[in-house]
Structures are given as structure tokens and as C-alpha cells.
Amino acid sequence: xxxxxxxxxxxxxxxxxxxxxxxxxxxxxxxxxxxxxxxxxxxxxxxxxxxxxxxxxxxxxxxxxxxxxxxxxxxxxxxxxxxxxxxxxxxxxxxxxxxxxxxxxxxxxxxxxxxxxxxxxxxxxxxxxxxxxxxxxxxxxxxxxxxxxxxxxxxxxxxxxxxxxxxxxxxxxxxxxxxxxxxxxxxxxxxxxxxxxxxxxxxxxxxxxxxxxxxxxxxxxxxxxxxxxxxxxxxxxxxxxxxxxxxxxxxxxxxxxxxxxxxxxxxxxxxxxxxxxxxx
Amino acid sequence: xxxxxxxxxxxxxxxxxxxxxxxxxxxxxxxxxxxxxxxxxxxxxxxxxxxxxxxxxxxxxxxxxxxxxxxxxxxxxxxxxxxxxxxxxxxxxxxxxxxxxxxxxxxxxxxxxxxxxxxxxxxxxxxxxxxxxxxxxxxxxxxxxxxxxxxxxxxxxxxxxxxxxxxxxxxxxxxxxxxxxxxxxxxxxxxxxxxxxxxxxxxxxxxxxxxxxxxxxxxxxxxxxxxxxxxxxxxxxxxxxxxxxxxxxxxxxxxxxxxxxxxxxxxxxxxxxxxxxxxxxxxxxxxxxxxxxxxxxxxxxxxxxxxxxxxxxxxxxxxxxxxxxxxxxxxxxxxxxxxxxxxxxxxxxxxxxxxxxxxxxxxxxxxxxxxxxxxxxxxxxxxxxxxxxxxxxxxxxxxxxxxxxxxxxxxxxxxxxxxxxxxxxxxxxxxxxxxxxxxxxxxxxxx
Numbered sequence: 001x002x003x004x005x006x007x008x009x010x011x012x013x014x015x016x017x018x019x020x021x022x023x024x025x026x027x028x029x030x031x032x033x034x035x036x037x038x039x040x041x042x043x044x045x046x047x048x049x050x051x052x053x054x055x056x057x058x059x060x061x062x063x064x065x066x067x068x069x070x071x072x073x074x075x076x077x078x079x080x081x082x083x084x085x086x087x088x089x090x091x092x093x094x095x096x097x098x099x100x101x102x103x104x105x106x107x108x109x110x111x112x113x114x115x116x117x118x119x120x121x122x123x124x125x126x127x128x129x130x131x132x133x134x135x136x137x138x139x140x141x142x143x144x145x146x147x148x149x150x151x152x153x154x155x156x157x158x159x160x161x162x163x164x165x166x167x168x169x170x171x172x173x174x175x176x177x178x179x180x181x182x183x184x185x186x187x188x189x190x191x192x193x194x195x196x197x198x199x200x201x202x203x204x205x206x207x208x209x210x211x212x213x214x215x216x217x218x219x220x221x222x223x224x225x226x227x228x229x230x231x232x233x234x235x236x237x238x239x240x241x242x243x244x245x246x247x248x249x250x251x252x253x254x255x256x257x258x259x260x261x262x263x264x265x266x267x268x269x270x271x272x273x274x275x276x277x278x279x280x
Numbered sequence: 281x282x283x284x285x286x287x288x289x290x291x292x293x294x295x296x297x298x299x300x301x302x303x304x305x306x307x308x309x310x311x312x313x314x315x316x317x318x319x320x321x322x323x324x325x326x327x328x329x330x331x332x333x334x335x336x337x338x339x340x341x342x343x344x345x346x347x348x349x350x351x352x353x354x355x356x357x358x359x360x361x362x363x364x365x366x367x368x369x370x371x372x373x374x375x376x377x378x379x380x381x382x383x384x385x386x387x388x389x390x391x392x393x394x395x396x397x398x399x400x401x402x403x404x405x406x407x408x409x410x411x412x413x414x415x416x417x418x419x420x421x422x423x424x425x426x427x428x429x430x431x432x433x434x435x436x437x438x439x440x441x442x443x444x445x446x447x448x449x450x451x452x453x454x455x456x457x458x459x460x461x462x463x464x465x466x467x468x469x470x471x472x473x474x475x476x477x478x479x480x481x482x483x484x485x486x487x488x489x490x491x492x493x494x495x496x497x498x499x500x501x502x503x504x505x506x507x508x509x510x511x512x513x514x515x516x517x518x519x520x521x522x523x524x525x526x527x528x529x530x531x532x533x534x535x536x537x538x539x540x541x542x543x544x545x546x547x548x549x550x551x552x553x554x555x556x557x558x559x560x561x562x563x564x565x566x567x568x569x570x571x572x573x574x575x576x577x578x579x580x581x582x583x584x585x586x587x588x589x590x591x592x593x594x595x596x597x598x599x600x601x602x603x604x605x606x607x608x609x610x611x612x613x614x615x616x617x618x619x620x621x622x623x624x625x626x627x628x629x630x631x632x633x634x635x636x637x638x639x640x641x642x643x644x645x646x647x648x649x650x651x652x653x654x655x656x657x658x659x660x661x662x663x664x665x666x667x668x669x670x671x672x673x674x675x676x677x678x679x680x681x682x683x684x685x686x687x688x689x690x691x692x693x694x695x696x697x698x699x700x701x702x703x704x705x706x707x708x709x710x711x712x713x714x715x716x717x718x719x720x721x722x723x724x725x726x727x
Contacts (some may be wrong), residue, residue, distance in 0.1 A: 244686040
């Protein structure tokens with residue numbers, strides 16, 4: 001068996017590995033290289049050393065975007081996970097029509113970000129127009145608009161993951177707790193939540209990275225207005241890239257910094273929630 | 281242990297392969313070139329800037345292919361995405377052979393890609409060097425369309441206003457200064473129910489489909505007058521002498537309008553065009569290119585006129601419309617010889633053949649700077665309005681916004697204008713973005 005695996009290892013791994021290399025590793029390495037270059041198109045870079053990174057420090061919008069993104073991520077991670085978990089709990093109680101509800105909640109996830117952004121822009125502007133405001137009146141509107149949009153889109157997806165986690169809890173555990181006289185609240189706190197910890201790890205990881213990397217929705221909903229105040233990091237990078245002649249490299253350098261930040265946070269989060277998981 | 285080593289080897293190989301793939305594109309390009317040489321004829325790939333004429337270009341390209349057998353692909357970038365699309369297209373093996381820059385600042389980005397057009401037939405057809413972008417003796421770009429913008433107005437509605445008993449201005453001839461324009465606009469706004477309109481001006485939308493009308497085109501006027509005073513054609517630091525005038529006209533646009541100033545961030549270019557086309561507003565700042573969007577609606581062609589944008593500068597009675605070009609053709613130097621030749625032939629055909637001239641003038645409605653177009657003038661009432669001003673001896677306002685230091689500058693001015701309009705910012709922010717921003721952006725883009 002061991003030998004067979006070894007023998008066919010390349011056959012199974014190579015196609016994916018090649019695709020992964022072309023689609024991810026190569027552009028990634030090229031991207032890192034370009035962050036040290038001055039270039040117009042990606043094939044004509046000239047090496048300029050750390051200049052691009054120095055220019056990031058002069059850019060106050062990058063720092064603002066960083067804080068704005070961090071706040072947005074915190075708000076969206078909390079709300080999405082709490083809502084998704086609550087919905088998942090409800091839909092594992094065996095209510096009539098559970099399947100329909102699950103499908104309905106999952107559906108928004110199938111719509112692309114740009115389309116969603118424009119739809120919600122129309123909806124929210126329609127409501128705000130009653131108060132003579134628009135989404136881009138201040139970055140606060142944009143912020144909560146984005147949070148609402150992201151909840152609507154992602155709650156369904158996270159719900160599915162939580163439902164599978166909840167359904168995997170062995171029935172005898174809950175039963176034993178009930179016999180011992182635990183209240184529903186105690187069961188939730190001491191049995192359900194510890195048992196779905198793996199799902200929580202996955203869901204927080206997904207919402208955290210999604211929050212940080214958010215681009216389409218931001219572009220379509222507010223496009224950073226007013227005055228770049230509702231500009232998340234990814235959009236800031238994009239605008240740096242195209243905003244000025246000769247700033248393509250700076251945008252690229254920001255992207256590398258961005259990657260490091262997201263990477264570090266994702267690893268920390270993974271470690272933190274993993275340590276809380278229990279072995280069955 | 282062995283397995284681990286195998287994985288390590290594979291990963292390393294993958295990374296190496298990645299590097300090869302990264303550099304590989306160049307090799308591919310060369311190969312494509314030699315293939316073309318074998319084939320004989322080149323092909324044309326035009327990345328078009330003007331979405332208004334997207335379909336017409338595709339039709340014209342097809343006509344050329346039917347006639348000559350040379351393949352011509354036309355792609356049009358969506359509004360506001362030309363630079364980003366050009367950047368990614370130029371990195372491909374099949375890069376555009378014909379592309380556009382918007383003026384001196386755009387050329388700075390792309391000059392290393394521009395083929396010298398000094399010996400081309402198209403250059404020989406250009407009326408004067410005012411319509412080309414040069415670097416030294418090299419001709420890098422050639423304008424193919426001259427456009428005009430101003431305040432488009434609805435003659436029928438305006439006449440209705442002139443007939444009102446308390447109208448302060450009684451004829452279009454007296455409407456030749458900012459003060460008169462303000463009187464008329466205020467009057468229309470006050471009588472909007474009598475006139476059956478929603479407002480004097482169409483909504484000053486600050487959505488990205490419309491904000492360029494103000495952060496770029498309207499901002500041209502204070503720049504124009506300052507350049508004129510200083511006797512310069514570009515600068516590394518603007519003074520902002522005419523910013524108060526800029527404020528006055530902006531105030532007028534947002535107060536005497538079809539919508540509340542704090543709603544303009546959600547208004548689009550289509551909103552403004554439809555308000556004007558349906559007769560809900562009298563004035564609409566836009567250019568000759570807008571004719572296609574507003575014709576065949578409520579407003580008859582003979583009711584279309586265009587006013588100069590008066591901002592209250594000295595001597596503005598003699599000011600004409602804003603005329604210039606931000607559409608320069610450039611040929612990609614890095615394309616194969618055959619493709620370059622095919623592109624030059626295509627350009628020649630467009631400006632010299634009957635079919636090409638017909639398409640450009642009649643179908644696309646362009647006024648061109650080419651000598652070959654004397655008998656081909658577009659039937660566009662807005663273009664005719666411009667001719668009248670020129671004949672009357674008014675001085676056209678040149679397009680100086682092509683010297684704005686960067687996209688970022690325009691965006692920052694636009695954001696400040698919006699914040700001022702909706703009351704969340706002060707006019708000082710516009711000043712800062714305009715004056716300090718100019719120096720900063722100029723420095724950042726030119727170091």
C-alpha cells in the first residue's frame with residue numbers, strides 16, 4: 001500500500017501542483033519581486049530597492065484604511081458568527097420547513113460581490129434618501145452598510161458549517177447532560193459550544209480573512225467615498241496602483257505588507273481557537 | 281523520511297517552474313513574432329477609450345476586415361477603467377497594437393511603448409502640430425477627435441423663461457457672463473413649477489460615471505484662466521487664483537439643481553442625461569459626445585444649444601466653448617513589424633477611405649483634426665453650436681486638464697467637492713486638494 005502510494009504520488013499530485021504553481025506561486029513570487037521595482041506593466045520592471053516601501057510610510061491613507069479594515073473585520077466577524085450560530089441552532093431543532101430555510105439563507109452566497117454591492121447600494125440609498133442622506137455621506141454609513149451586506153452574504157455559508165458541527169455532536173452527550181439536570185443554557189455553554197469548536201475555528205478563519213480581503217463589495221458599495229474614508233485595505237492598494245503614474249510599485253509593496261498582516265493574524269487566530277478544541 | 285524529501289524536491293521544482301513561467305512570457309512573445317513573419321500579414325488590436333462609440337468601432341473594424349482580410353479586434357474599456365485595462369492588456373503576448381493616451385500626463389506613463397508616428401500617413405493628414413503629442417522630434421500620439429464641452433441647454437425651455445414677466449435676462453445674447461447665468465438659473469429655479477421643470481441644472485452627480493464632469497472638466501476653467509494670466513501651458517504648482525470662481529459655479533450647480541446637494545453622491549451620469557433629455561432641467565454641463573445619449577427624446581435637435589461655462593472671470597464675454605482632445609492614438613512599439621504596419625494601414629484607412637470617414641463623422645459624430653475630413657462634418661447640433669461661437673470670434677477655452685498631475689489629484693478634488701456639497705466638509709478642503717494637492721501629486725509623479 002505504502003509503495004503504491006509512493007509510485008502514483010506524482011500522478012495524483014502533479015496536475016494540482018502545476019495548476020497551483022501557475023495560478024498562485026508564480027504570480028506570488030513575481031508580485032514580491034515587483035514590489036521592489038518601478039514598472040508600468042508587469043513584464044517591464046526595473047529594480048529600485050526599498051523605495052516603494054519607504055513611500056508607504058508617507059501615505060496617511062494606508063494607515064487609515066488599516067484601522068478602518070481592522071474595525072470592520074472585528075464587527076463583521078462577531079456579527080456573522082453570532083448570527084450564523086444562532087440560525088444554525090434554530091435550524092437543528094427540527095422545525096417544520098428547515099430545509100427550505102437552510103436553502104434560503106444559503107442563497108445570497110451564490111451572488112457575486114459586485115452585483116451584491118450595487119443591489120445593496122440601491123436598497124440602502126433608497127432608505128437613506130428618506131432622511132436626505134446617502135451611503136457616502138459619511139464613512140459611518142458606509143461602514144455599517146458594508147457590515148450589513150457582509151452579514152447577509154455570509155451568514156448562510158457559516159450557518160451550513162455550524163449545522164454540520166452541531167449535528168455531529170453525539171446524542172448521548174446531550175442526553176447525559178439532560179439526565180444530570182443541566183439547563184438548556186448550561187448544555188449550550190458546556191456541551192454544544194466546546195463540541196463545535198472545530199467549526200468555530202473554520203468560521204472565524206473564513207470570516208476574518210474575508211473581512212480583511214474584502215474588495216468587490218467595497219468597490220461597488222461606496223468606492224471609498226467620502227474622501228477615501230470608507231476605503232478598505234484592498235481597495236486602497238488598488239487605488240494606489242492606478243492613482244498615479246509611477247506608483248504601481250508602491251501599490252505592489254502595500255500588497256506585500258497586506259499579505260504579511262493577514263498571514264500573521266490568520267495564524268494567530270488559528271492557534272488560539274485550535275487550543276480550545278476538545279478531543280472526542 | 282523519504283516521502284518528506286520527495287515533497288521538498290517537488291516543491292522546489294514547482295517554485296523553479298514558477299520562475300520559469302514568470303520569465304516565460306517574453307520567450308512566448310518572440311515566438312509569436314516569428315510565427316507572424318512566416319504568415320506574412322499582421323493584425324490589429326485596438327483598445328478603444330470611448331464607450332459611447334464602442335459598437336460603431338466594432339462595425340467599422342468588421343467592414344475593414346471584409347474589405348482587406350486583415351483581422352481587426354476592437355475592445356472597449358468600461359467607463360473609467362481604461363488605464364487599468366490598458367495596463368493588464370499591455371502585459372499580454374497579444375498586446376493592443378493601437379491604444380490611447382489622454383494627453384501629456386498619460387503619455388508620461390506610456391512613452392516607452394509609443395511608436396514614432398512621424399513618417400506615418402495619418403500624421404501627414406493632421407492639420408497642425410497642435411493635435412499631436414511630441415517628444416523631441418518623435419510623434420508619439422495623434423489626436424483623432426476634437427471635442428467641445430460647455431453647458432448644454434434646452435432652447436425651448438430657456439425661451440419660456442425669457443418670456444416670463446419677471447425674467448431678469450431677456451435673450452440668449454445677454455446670457456454672456458456668470459452674473460447673467462446666475463440670474464437665469466435662480467429665476468428658473470424659482471419658477472420651476474411654472475416652467476414644468478425639476479430644476480435649472482441637471483443633478484451634479486458625483487458617482488464615478490459623472491464626477492469627471494466637475495473634478496476634471498469644470499476644474500479646467502480656473503486652471504485655464506490662471507495659465508492664461510501667467511502665460512504658461514503647464515505648471516508644477518498651481519496658485520488657485522480662480523478658485524473663488526470655481527466655488528461660485530459649483531454652488532450654482534448644486535443649489536439650482538434637480539436634487540438636494542446631499543443626494544448627489546448617488547446620482548449617475550445617466551441620471552443627469554435623462555433629466556436633460558426628458559426636459560426636466562434646462563442646463564446640463566457636458567460635451568458634444570453626449571449628443572448620442574440625449575437625442576431622440578423629449579428635446580428636439582433644433583432646441584439643443586451650448587453655452588460657454590462662465591465662471592465670472594474678466595473678459596469672459598468673449599469666452600467660447602472648451603475645445604480640445606484627450607484622445608490620442610498611439611501605436612505599440614513592441615508589437616511585431618507586421619502588426620505595426622497593419623495598424624498604420626488601418627489608421628490610414630480610417631482617416632482616408634470613404635467608409636472610414638463616413639463612420640467617424642456621421643456614425644460616431646466626431647470632429648477630427650484631419651485635413652481629409654473637409655467634406656465630412658458630423659450632423660451634431662452641439663458641434664454646430666461650437667462653430668457658431670468660433671465664427672462669432674469667441675476664443676475657445678483649451679483643454680488644460682490634460683496637465684493635471686495625476687488621477688489621485690482629480691479624485692481628491694472630487695471628494696472635497698462632494699463633501700463640501702453635502703455639508704460634511706468646508707470649501708477650504710477643496711482649496712487644499714486643489715493647490716497643495718497639485719504640488720504634492722506633481723512631486724510624487726515626477727520624482
